[in-house]
Each structure stands twice: as structure tokens, then as C-alpha cells.
Amino acid sequence: MTPEFQETLSDNLMTANAVTIDYYDNIQIKHKETSGFLHSHPDKYPLRYDDGRVSSQGQQVTGYPYADANNHWQIIPVVSDDVLGHHVKNFDLVRLRHVVTNTMLLSHDVASPFYPTNQEFTTVPMEDALGDRFNDTLFEIRIENGKVGQEFKSLSGQFKLIHNPSKVAMWTHTTPLPDWAYKQQEINGNKNLAQSSNIWYVDDIPSIPKDSERLVKTERKVKSVPFLKKWFELQRAMFYHNNALTSSHPYASEPFIWPFLLRGVSFWTQNDTRQQIYFLGNPIGWWLASSLLAVYAGIIAADQLSLRRGVDALDERSRSRLYNSTGFFFLAWAMHYLPFYLMGRQLFLHHYLPAHLASALVTGALLEFIFNVEPILDDATMVKGSKKAPKKHLPAREKLAGQNLLTSWAAAGLIITAVIGGWYFFLPLTYGYPGLSVDEVQARKWLGYDLHFAK
Template identity: 45%
Template sequence: MASKSEKAVKKAQKLSKEPSVELTDTKSSDNVTPKQKSPNSTEEDVSLNLKTLKAKKFKLAFVLITVLSFITRFWNLNLPGEVVFDEVHFGKFASYYLQGKYFFDLHPPFAKLLLALVAKLAGYDGHYLFDNIGDNYKDNGVPYVTIRAWPALLSSLVPPVVFLIMKESGYDLLACIVSSSLVLFDNAHVTEGRLILLDATLLFSMVCAIYCYVRFFKLRHTPFSRPWWAWLFFTGFFLSCTISTKYVGFFTFLSIGLSVCLELWYLWDIKTGLTVERFFQHFLARFFCLIFFPFLFFLFWFYMHFNILTISGPGDSFMSLEFQETLSDNPITANSTILNYYDIVTIKHMGTNAFLHSHPEKYPIPYDDGRISSGGQQVTGYQFDDENNYWMILPADHYDPPIEAKLNVPVKNMDYIKLHHVGTNTDLMTHDVASPYHPTNEEFTTVSVDESAGKKHEYTLFQVVMSDNTDPQRPLYTKASSFKLIHKLTHVAMWSDPKPLPDWAFKQLEINGAKNIQTGSIFWTFDDIIGLKDSRLKKEKKIPKKLPFWKKYLELQLTMFRQNNMLTEFHPYSSNPSDWFTLHHGIAFWAKSEENKQIYLLGNPIGWWIIAGTVLSTTVVAAAEILLRQRGIRTLPETVRNHFYRSTMFFYMTYVFHYLPFFIMGRQLFLHHYLPAHLAGSLLVGAFIQLACRKSFRSPVSAGVPIPKDVDEKGHSKCHRKYGHVIELICTLLLIFVVIYCFTFFAPMTYGDKSLSVDEWTRRKWLDSWVFQYQKQN
């Protein structure tokens, strides 16, 4: 059964056999001469009309997708009028930006800055801190609808851009509709996209980066032209926006980066005819547009972050004391006091918050594992206030009585000191004896004052090395100065192990000498001066110090990655990546149990399972094609094969790069981490359906490319199946119908705007692992 377009072409060919007359104007209106048309002119006109009709269909579908996308994202945006799930965090961060108070978060600042800007433009001053899920927005005077409108806007633009990606990649109208519909009618995308969260910015930046790269790739035969430069630059810009929103944006860098590397490898081939100089021009263009400039944009958002957050806030404790000194009103720096020799102090480990402690009890001889201790006085870490935490700072050359010349003299960076334990009248020391838990670390103990002044003198000397070691004469302050204590004789650093010691040490922490003196876990601070009565009690207003941007940036990056890796505790709604593939778990975002309303983050089950099946099918097809080709069996025409590997497999690898890395992560993971992979999977579904049904593509991969022998004048493979279009149409209509039905079926838990009976909630619990919140009795 021929399609309408084929019938029209045949009709045009029949008409073209008959001569036609066209009137051509000349200078004189009376002088009219007949002119015969070209035999192919009518066929060309029909072809042009078909292209125009096809273009109109694409435009109409694009407009429809866009309108529906805005409707689904903005529908009842004011509901619920309460704080929902992670709005607790990102709404709070927007408030801190508006207050200028320093906070700490695991994600880069770009998307959070945009939320704060929208809130500022809406007239919000940041007075409310989004304290609890379920807090009423109106009661707290928050323009939440306006703030939610920003992520809703970005989320609404994602399906249209997906449509454009498929169109520019050479797929037909049905494939474009399928891919965009899987995102348009996905419940998880809608839920995440209409709340005060970061995922809308992430996904919008991701699809824009892919779209710009596709446009750039299509211009590869006209390099260094203005459009070529423009699309390359915007690819880098949106890649920067992606990774500046969340670090999972790095996976988008990998996806596009792999394609760029393959393209450069192709250009390096001598058969391309490029000179080495011309190749390096290609390389440098991509380096600057895809790496250098994106990195500058990435740094810019951190620069803005530091310049806005200048006041002490809840994020202070995550940062070093040196960093905290750059914040105004910081309580640590405001209450810090300069340290003098002979002050009695408490010393706190910054990693465990344990105080350096000692008591008369001795180390057991031997330990439970048979190793031998010195049997000396125990030195431990104790996390509570106690008089046995008191130590006097003595000069290295101290002998009883105090040296008059050292009274009221500040302790300075790089000084050698002794620490005298006030409670037991002994001096701190370490020696070449293994510690209780670490055979390679040294035991800390104390010795009598007489031994300290005599044969053990060298064992009791420690050097104070501040974290900011640029000035050897810089005085130390309580609370504000972090330092490591390096033993003079054996060159080990005092360290506190977070693992409690056995009962013989009252479950206190082990203090030992670590040989690695470069690790970040060996820093201590002088927490307080005991019994201070002199003029140092008068506090002067501290002026915030300056710290170079690079130093602040690097410290924040290290802290972000360290804290990210520490997120290993159990969370009731965390899940494994293997669960995402089949949508095994969801997340309870918000609930009003008395009304049987809730928002439960759950993808469109049918859509997710179709993507899962398509990913597995593509894996099989690609593997089979490679294996059969090695045996000389060609299953795909060359043009279709090229398109499959350059486009379809690009979507496939984008999915892989956004999914598989989560399997090696040890931190808490949640369902929304799968959304970028789901988006890539949606692109793959449209491409795969067209390949499976028709084995053809709408147009050559790039404009200006000569049409190969196995492709007709429309860019279709000559192996085009007779009923392929009909099969694809049926598959598309069936898929869209099921996906829309499923979307509307689960819509009450997407929008949280409808009360359902117990029976209605039960019917929506397709898997036992989905945990809905509703009252069992009506």
C-alpha cells in the first residue's frame, strides 16, 4: 500500500510527460512567447510542496509539544502551598543568599543563584528558612509560586528541545514525537520540574548542550564558519551550566567529550587531507570552547558565591578556621584570644572534636592482641569538658620556675613548646612504641617533670605548625588558629583516631603519632584559655581577613567531595541504581494524610519500562551487528549503519555515562539521580523505533554530504520496508496512548491536588515496593 507522498510523486511523474506552456514576461507586454517547461519541473514542484507540508507538520507537532509541556508543568503550580521535600534545602539556600550568610552545600552554586535571583525579583528578602516539610508558605510570606515558576519554565522547555534534537539528528516526525512525549508525560520529570529544586536547571542545560552539539556536528563539513563557531561555543556554555548545577553534569561532559575525541581521531587520519597545522586548529578550537571557557564560567559562579556570602552562617563549621576568618561576625574569630606562654588551655582535635586528655591510669601490658605497651600514663581524646583536659603551654627551654622573659609572650607559628598536664603534673611525650590500635603509629604518654627536664627532654618537644604556614612569626589564637603538633625527635604528628578504645581507657579515643604529617585530619585548635584574667579579656572587633579566591575555591571543592563521600548513612527513601532501571522505588515528597493527598516521586512506569527494554535491545543489536560484520554479514546498509553509530549510539552512550557510574558510588542515592539517564533513554527510544520499523532516516546526517548509492533522492535507505511507515505509526500511537494514560492515572501523586480513596491508592500500587502514605480508614 503506497503512502500519499508516493502517490503524489507518481502523479507528478505522469503529468511531467505532457508538455506544458509557461508565459514569460518581457519588456513589452504584447511580446509574449511560449516557453516549454522542463519535464521534471512539475515533479520538483510536487516535491517542494511535500517538503513544505512536512515542515508544517513538524512545526505543528513542535507547537503542540511545547504547549502541552507548559500545561503539565504549570498546572496547579500553587499546590501544595506547603514546603515539599528538598524545597527545605534549596529554598533555605536561596534565603541565605539573600541574607548574605555563608552556607555549605554539596552542589555548585549556579542553579541556586538563579533561584535566589528569582526570589529577589519577586520581592522576597530571605526572612524564612524553609524549616520543615509541610510548613505553610502563605503564613510565612514566601512568594513560592513565582519561585517555582522558574524551574517550571525550564522544565517546560525540555521536551521541545528533545523534539529539536531528534529533528536535527535526521529522524522523522514520529520519532521526534515519541522521544519528546516520553519526557513530556513522565511523572517524575513533572514532579521535579515544578518545585524549588535544581533538576530542572540540570536537565534543561543538558538537553541544550546535546542540541548545540548536534547542530555543531552537522556543520563539520564547513569548519570555522560563523555558525560552526557559534554552536561550538554554546555547546561549551551549556556544558558549563550543567556541571555548575550538579557535579553529575560531568557525565554530560563525558558523553559529548567521547564523541569529540572520536571526531578528532577521524580528523587526524591522513586520508582526510588535513595538515598537522590545520588539525591543531581544530583541536584548539574544541579545547577553548569545550574546556577552557566552560571552566571560566564554572569558576565565575563560585566567585559570585564567595562575594555574596560574606557573613558568618551555618556553613562555617565545614570550613577551616582560616576560611572562617574571612567571614564577618564569625563567633570563633570574634571570640578568639591571643595565646601566651604559661596559659592553661584546652586543645581540641578538629576531626573528632575530642579534647586532648590524660589521667593517672596506665596503658595495659600487654594489649589484647599480645603487643606490648610502655605501661605509661594514658593520653586519650575525650569529647566532654573535664579538668583533665587542661594543659599548660611551656617554652621549649622551660625549667621550673617560669622564665620571666617568656611571661606574657605570645606563642608563635613554628615555635617549639612543651605541654604540661595540670591534673597529673606530667609533660606530654611520644616515643618509638606502637600505639594501641596502630602498630605503625607512635604511642603518646606523659613523663614526670624531672624526666622532662633531664633525659626525656627531647621526647617532650613539639613544634606548632599552623595550617597557614606562610608567616613563621604569626601568633596563635584560641579557636581561630588551626595547627598540627609535630614531634621534634621522631617527626610524627599528634592525631586522634575516631575509634573508641576498650574499657581500660573508658571508651575514650586513641591519641597517637601519625607518620603522615600531610594529611588533613591531624589539625588541632586551642579551644579556650582557663582562668584568663588579664587585659586579653577585652575583645576588639575583628576585621575579616582576605583569602585568595583560588585558596577558598580549592578548600570548598575538597570539602564538597569529602562530605559527599560521607553521605553513607541509611535513608528510608534512598535506592540502588539497579532499582531505577525498573522503577522499583519512589520517594515520598509530601503528604496530607487526613485528606489522603500526597506527592510521591515516581516515573511513568510504562515509559520507564519501555526505555529499559530499548536499552537492552540496543545493546543486543549493536553487539550482533559488530559480530556479524566481522563474519562478513552486513545487516544494515552503510548509510543506516553510519547513522546508527553516530546518532543512535551517541544517545545510547549518553545513557550509559549517566547511569553506570552510580553503581560505583558509595554515597546515598535517590531516584531523581536517574532523570538525566532517563532523558537520554527517551532520545534512544525514538531512534530505535524508527530503525526497527523502517531502517531509514529522514535525511542524510549532515547537509552538503553527497548522497550514497544506497540512499534515494529523499535520503531514505533503499531497503526501506514496504509497510515500515505504517508499523512505525501504529507503534507510535500505541506508545503515546499508553504513556498518556499512565501519566494521568498517576497524576494525583504528581501534583498532590486530589484526594483519593484507599481503594484508588491501592489500585495505583503496582509494585509492593512503592510506599504510599494515606489513611487506611476513611
Template identity: 45%
Template sequence: MAPKVSGKKSAKKVLETKEITEIVVEDDIIDIISVNEKKITKIDPSQEIWYKLANIFITSVAFFTRFYYIWYPSEVVFDEVHFGKFASYYIERTYFFDLHPPFAKLLIAFVGWLFGFDGKFKFENIGDSYITNSIPYIPLRALSAILGTLTVPLMFETLKECNYSVWSCILGSAIVALDNAHVAETRLILLDATLIISVAASLYCYVKFTKLRYNSFSLDWYKWLFLTGVSLSCVISTKYVGVLTYLTVGAAVAVDLWHLLDHKTGLTIRVFIRHLYARFVLLILVPFLIYLGWFYVHFAILTKSGPGDNFMSTEFQETLGDSVLAKEAKEVNYYDIITIKHKNTECYLHSHQYRYPLRYEDGRISSQGQQVTCFNSGGEDEGDKWEILPAQPFQGNKLGHPVLQGDTFRLKHVATNGYLLTHDVASPLYPTNEEFTVVTIEEGDGERFQDTLFKFDPVDKRIDTPLKSKASIVKFLHVPTIVAMWTHNDVLLPEWAFNQQEVNGNKNIQDNENNWFIDQIVGLSGVRAQFVPKPVRKLAFLRKWFELQFLMFEHNNNLSSEHPFASQPNDWPLCMSGVSFWTKDNARQQIFFIGNIPGWWFEVAMMVAFAAVVVFDQLTVQRNIRILTARSRARLYKNLMFFFGGWIFHYLPFFLMSRQKFLHHYLPAHLIAAMFAAGFLEFLFTNNRTTEYKEKEEKPDTLNTIAYASVVILLFAILVTGFVFWAPITYGNTPLTVSEALSRQWMKMKLHFTK
């Protein structure tokens, strides 16, 4: 048995020999486990091959689940709207504002740049086609899939470094490898794959560091302490919830330092301060400098004016140069001659002297009015030119005044000298939608006046800002009938309209396909035609950083509006609700963010059991009854408590937050809970009782391998079954009948296609 010392008795001398691997403190007695006992705290070398094979297997599973059908859907999904757009802004170097730090977004932009993405596609709407717009979306998604895959072997190695059996390593990593929520979040263009692998790397590096606690100030000791700091910096540089990982590691560091301060360790104050200094530099100072470095890169890239300008101060905006768009964007004034372009189909609003036929092919009678179509003429056709006029004829004093994005206005067709209008007459191809036509000046100024009134509905909702060519994306809403001007290229008009696109009034005014913009102001001359670059000023980096930090925190705290798929933290551990990411109505397909529920419930069961064991142990110890061995208690209160505390730090703070909360906020806590659950299950199958309380002679601290392996195999089979069951709504590539959708709608889930 290892020697025991009381107080300072020889403790310093024994520590200086470095022939120790663990110290267990009980009743003021330090039990120093010597090098001779080191082998029982290390993995048996003969088992290494099984660990390697198991790690390869579970990593392959993670790779398959994340890369399977990664090309589907070939459309923008959920928050790809945001993070793909930010990559576009980085590539175009136009300034934008976001609530999250730049590290993960820079990674996405870098991959996009490597694969030739030019940044012109802005990921405006869920459902926008990647194929049509020639976007390298698969490499962008593959970045997340690779990071999500690598998270799994990191978990495996973390459990191995904690001296758990190969079965625990498989179980803990399989919970994440086969989790539908982790798979869904780490195969799309999102930030969470970077966040989660950074959390896993932080825990792995810190575990590696703690195993070197008795080789203090060695090269390896510094290396793993430094890598812990780098990993923590990656977490906090991806999302500010990374501070919860800092709390996890920080609490463990504080406990470690408290033990080092104990006089029984024999450390001098000078050596203790050296420990403190090393941790301060490598866990706080270096990560903070790395964190600042990403913002430096962020500001260095975003040098041009962009959509984030209005969030910043005037002094900040003066540091930004004009964007390429700024050179072409001009304020639109009343009585300007303009061309109008549809955002999705890139065709120009057009009219000509030809009229709708008396009867359509289906027998319906038309108004026989002047045709209004959409035509890809390049904006050079005379039929594409329109004069924008104020809503009231007597507002002639608006000559030269800018058009605002929320204004009511009229459009006069220049070539045929008539007003654009829509009315309660069915359109040629869509009987449910309204026909667009052009009427004479006399009709437009007389009895048809109200029908000629339109109002802009800006996508950015800034109704009081001037309308700009190229830059302002708006909907044209008809004032009397409240329909939106729309065109489509799925079906073209017949030969009587020269196979051009139909323009009609869409009653679904929120449809993103209703978006248009002013392409050109015809005949622009003089001062308005000239581009005068604005002067660019300098502002200190820290001044810009402080301003941005304040705004990020302010807007983060104000993000409290309701959302149909928002959920509360009390729902998360049991995975009671999820989030709809994408739907395809005509195919009855859906991507719904939800976890592999059996895995989540297993974690909760293990945490409840852990709390019960800890309470029971504390009660018995209080009565001086020591049922558990010293080693099992060390595992319970050091290793397992570290993971349990990490789960608490990553979960409970969300109860204090007033901002919007979603199920994906729980994924870091779920990751830690997976390692905890696997470790604690092994604890339950280990002979933890002291010899005094054993019913039969068994070697203490040994695992009942056969029984444990059987349970792990059963749990693995359950995880596979659960993953396959919810896979249709994870990948969205399988149509679901009503009964199939209903069978997967558990608890508070709200799936589509259940009716």
C-alpha cells in the same frame, strides 16, 4: 538570476530598497541576491516541525546525561573544593582572592543562598561529605547541569540559523550533548558550565545579528547586537580566557566593517561611522560596564576581613570590617590554657587518670599509660584543658609571646599534670599507628623529653603567622617519629575508655583528617579578651578594581607549577589525556575527566578535510577554474570559516601560555569545532559543483539527504556507544575491575584501579 552590478552602478539604490539578503563579491562584481531568491536561503516552513522535534529530542538527551546520578558522589569532587568554598565566603561576606572574575561564582553563591546554605562548610578537601554536613549540593550542581543542558539547544539553533539541515543541527549538538568531558564539567560545582553557555550564546546572538545586516539600525538589529555584547560580557566575566571569544567575534566584526567601508556598498562615511559607533558601544562599552558591575557587586558583598586579605594592599585591607570569626579568634600565647578540637569529628582532645588495659581484645600488650582520647564534651570538661609550652624548658622568657603556626612546642595536661607524648607503641584500634599517652612531669623533663616535642604544620602553610583560636587550622606533627595526631569516629574505644574516640599517631601525615584547631583560650581576661572593631575606611571603586585586576593577572601568569594531570595543547584535539576528579578506593570507583573520543577525532578529521578543500579551491581559482558554485564558496569562506576561525582563536593561543594547562581549557574550542564539523560534513554531501563540472544533471546547491542522513545516524550511534563506554568513569557510580579499567585507559590516560 539576480542582477549584477559593477562598481557603484545602482548599488546604493538597490541597497536602499532593502530587497537583498546576501552579497557575493567575485572579481569586483557584486552579485545581489534579491528577495525573490530569499526563500532558498531560509528554512522551508514545512520543515519547522522537524527542527522543533529534533531540538526537543537532543535537549532531552543533554538533560538526561547531565542530571543522571547528579547526587553521586555525595562528596566534594575535584575543583568543587575551590568554587564551593568561594560561595561560602560570599554568603559569610568574608573577603577572598581568586584568579577568575566573579560572575559565575556569584551565581553559585546565589543558588546556595536560595537553598539555605549558611556558608559554614568550607569544601576544604576532596572527599568531604555533603550529607554529613547538610549541604544543599544538588541545587548547586543542578545550576551547572541546567546551563550545560541549555548549551545544547543553543548550538542546535545556531546551526539552524546558519541554514543547515535538521541532520546537521542534530549532529553538531549531539557531539556536545553526548560528550563525556562536557557532561563531567557541567554537572559539578564548577565555572565551566557558565563559561561554555556564554560562548555558545555569543556565537548564536552574533549569527542572528549578521542575518539582519541588510536591516541595519532596525530594532531587531540593535537587539541582537546588544545581546551579543551581553553574552560576550558573561564570557569575560566568568574566566579571562573569554577574551578568546572576543577575538572570534571581534575578527568577524572587523571583516564586516571592512566590507561596509568598501565604496561598492554605496554607504556614506557618515553611515559607516554610525555602524562603527553602534558596534563600539554595544560590543565594547556596554560589556565592559557590565563586567565592572560584577566587580562592584563583588566588593559590595565582601565587606569583612577574610582569607584574601594578605593578597591586598594595606589601604585595601582597611576597607574591610572584621569578620564574625575575627571577633572570636584570639592570638594564642605560650603558657595559655587551651582546648583543642578535631576539625572533622568536632571532638576535643581529652585525657583522664584512667589507663590503657594490660592487654587489648586481640591479645596485644599496651604500655598501660594514661589514656588520651577525643571526647565531645563541649570543651567544658577539665580533662580537655592543655597548657601550651615552649619546646625548651629554659625558654621561660617566652611568657606572653605569641605561638607561631610553624613552632615546635609541648602540651601539658592540666588536670593530671603530665606531658602529652606519642611513642613507638601500637595504638588500641590501629596496630599500625602509634599510641598517644600522658607521662609525668619528671619523665617528660627527663628521659622522655624528646617524645614530648610536637610541631605545628599549618594548612595555609604560613608558618610565620601567629596561631589563632578558631581560625588557624593545623596538624600536630610528632617531631621524633614524624606522625600526625589523629582521631576517628568510625570505631570507638571499648567501655574501659568510656566509648570515647581513639587518638593515635597517623603515619600518613598529609591526610586531611589530621586537621585540628585551638577552640578556646581558657580564662582569657584583660585587653586580650576584649574585641575592638577596627575602623573601616573608604577607597574608590576603580582604585580597588585596578589593584585586584593587577593581582589577578600577575597570579594567573605565575600559575606555572607542575601538576600530575596537566597536559599540553597538542594533546587536546585527539583527547590523549585527562584528569582524575575523584576516587573511592574501597569501591574501585573513579570520576575521570575525558571526552567522548570518537567525537573529538571526528572533529579533527573534518578540520583536516576543510583545510584540504580550501587549498584545492584556491589552487583551482588561481588557474581560473571555478569548480564550486558561488553559494557553496560563500558557505565555505563565510560561515564555515567563521567557525574554523573561532576554533583557532580558542585553541592556538594556549600554545603561547606558560601557565598550567588542562584538558578542560579546550572545551570552548571543542564546542565550536562540533558546530563546524557538522556544517562541513553537510557541505561534503551537498552538490557544490558548478554545472560545467558536474558528471550528471543535478540541481546545484542541494543536499544528498538520504546518504547524509545515513551517515549522521551512524555517527550518532557511534557517539552513543562511546558515551556509554566511558560513562562509568564520567559518573563514578560503577565499580571497575582491572580489565574494565584497562580497556578504558587509552593513549596517555592514567586511570586508577588498573592493577
């Protein structure tokens, strides 16, 4: 969350522990989204990359996930000032000296290792940084949602580091560099300054004395931000972090297999008793719901085709239920299922559960449509000049009087029996009790489910 959001939280540790940054402080800079530290080491970029492009062969600047002395950078003013204690402020031009190698951070018009359109970040010796490369070592501090003259602070002062001559933002990503960079993250200059992944913050100030007055905390006033502004920021953050869950998992699955229940998720096993909990769902109910989704789509297509040919096979009431009631449930299924095809995150079968619930509603509505018998209305019960029946409630006994519901009851009984039977058959996998023999496990591998204890 942005510092502005966090300042509305009374017990927020990040805001409470923020410390003002002074010039000549040694700082550790951390990327907000990947949690990688700005890092450098004596190794050089290779002269030529795998795609044939050449580098400057300068000192590598990378992103490193752990605390390390090579993450320490001294923040230096553009104009040397012997007076210590001057605070760094928003929009200040600064230089960053890598403490361990005594070199200065620099960006220039050389392509980065992975992105030909992004600038390389490297460091240069102090004699070059004070000479003809001076301008290339200038960077601007831009605090997110900051005001002119606002003090730059650790933890809460999220910022973008803008290379002053070229106006690119320091940026990193999670794709690791090759072995020559020890699989660390690439740091480069991003031309898209508005991109939210350009944001960094100062994680620590290793050089600050423990008795510094800057560490003395004063009572903080909790700020107020409009509710909708906080709500939209929270939604954006949730969507981003949810979509960032991209690591692999042995039981992850793709959306196209969910309606067919091709595999489940193993939650728990007990070797000595051969017990296991395997999230699968009831295959009978699952396949019935999925198949009736296709039946519904077929009925809609057939009705539309018939209407185009001048054949009206449905009465007004039946069509209204088919398109409005059942159609609403079908739309709910689609809205809860289809967006997963646009996601790049790690997915599991349980992500289909809301859509499966909607498909069960489609099943009930469609079965009611198929087996329902409309009451026969005489002329007295029809509104004159209208095809629709009057809005008058009729008791079920009167509405269905004299009609044979045997088929409806038989279908309902068959479906309920099959669903209960499927639930009972897979009960040992659902609740993890009792343990199953090899033959019993094999009997439940209907579609080759990857169950344990099958041997």
C-alpha cells in the same frame, strides 16, 4: 576551608574572632574533620588488646565530641620562661600539659589500639616529663600554609601537631574505641604527614581574661587569593564532605537497584487521612528507559559482531546516529550513574535522577532509530563518489513522502498512553492526595514497595 580561603571573606566569624595564643594559655584543641576535642582522663589503656598486641598501659588520650574540663591543655614552652605574654609561633616546639590530671602529652614507639603502624598517644606524670621522657613530650606547631614566625591563633590557625622525635602527626578518626575508652575516638600518631585529616585548630582559650587586650578587635583587611586556587579548594571540600555522609538511613539504597526501581523513599505521611508522599518515579517510563539501555548495548554489540563477520547491516546515516547521537546520551547516562559505585557515602534513589534523564534521552533516540525510515535517495541527490548524502535540508513532508509511518505513530501512542497511565496510577503517592485505602495501597506495591498504610 583553609584559613587562607576564609581570610578572603569579609564577614567570616572564624577569622574575625581569632585570638593570638600565648604560652601558658589553657586551650581546647579540636579536630577539623571529626570535630572531636583532644581529651584525656585518668583511665589507662588495657595491657592487652583483642588482637593480642600490648599497650604501655599509659593514661588514655582520646577524642571527645563535647566541651569538657578534660579537654583543657596548657601550652608550655620547651625552655621555661617566667615572663608571660610571649606569643606561640609557627614551627615552635611546645609541650602540652593536661590540666585536670597534671600530666604531659607524649607519644612513643608503642602501637596505637587500632593501628599497629601508628604510634600511641598517652600522658606521663610531670616528674617523668621533666626527666628521661622529656624529648618524647616535644611537639612542633605547623600552621597550614603558614610562614616562619607567624603568630599562632585560635579558630583560624589550623595546624598539624608533629611529634618532634618521631615525626608523626597527631591524628584521629571516627571509629569508636571499645567500652574501656567509653566509645571515644582514638588518638594516634600518623606517619603520613601530608594527610589532610591531620589538621586541628584551637577552638577556645578558657584561661584568657575577659578584659584581655587580645580580645580587642581591630579592623581587618580582606585578603585576595587567585580565583582558581579558591575554586579548586572549594571543589575538594565539597567532594570530601559529600563522601563523608556515611550514616545509615532506613530508605537508603544501593546503585544497582536504581535502574530497576526496586524501592523508593518515604517523604511524608498523614495518619488520620492515610495520605503519604513516596518518592518512586513512574515505573512504566523508568523500566522502559532501563530496558532500552540494554537494547542499545545489544544493538551495538550485534553491529560490531556483524562487521567483524563482514556483514554491514546499517547504512552510514543510521550508524552515525546510533553511535554519535544515541551514543552521546548513553555515555552521559554512564557518567552520571557508574561513579556512584565508587562512593562510600549514604545514597538514595534521587541520586539516579540525572542518569535517568540521560536514559530517557537514550530511549527517545533509540526509538527514533528503530522506527525511522530513511528517505530513498536517487542518483541525482547523491554526491558523486561518496556514500553520504549531500548536506541539504529536506522538509519532513518531502523527506518522508510516500512512506508508511503507521508503525511509528502506533508505537509512540502506546508508549505515551502507558507512561501517562503509570503517572496517573501513582499520582496519590507522588502528590500525597488523596489518601488510599488498604486495598489501593496494596495494589501499588508492585515490587513490594515499603509503603505506609498497607494494613
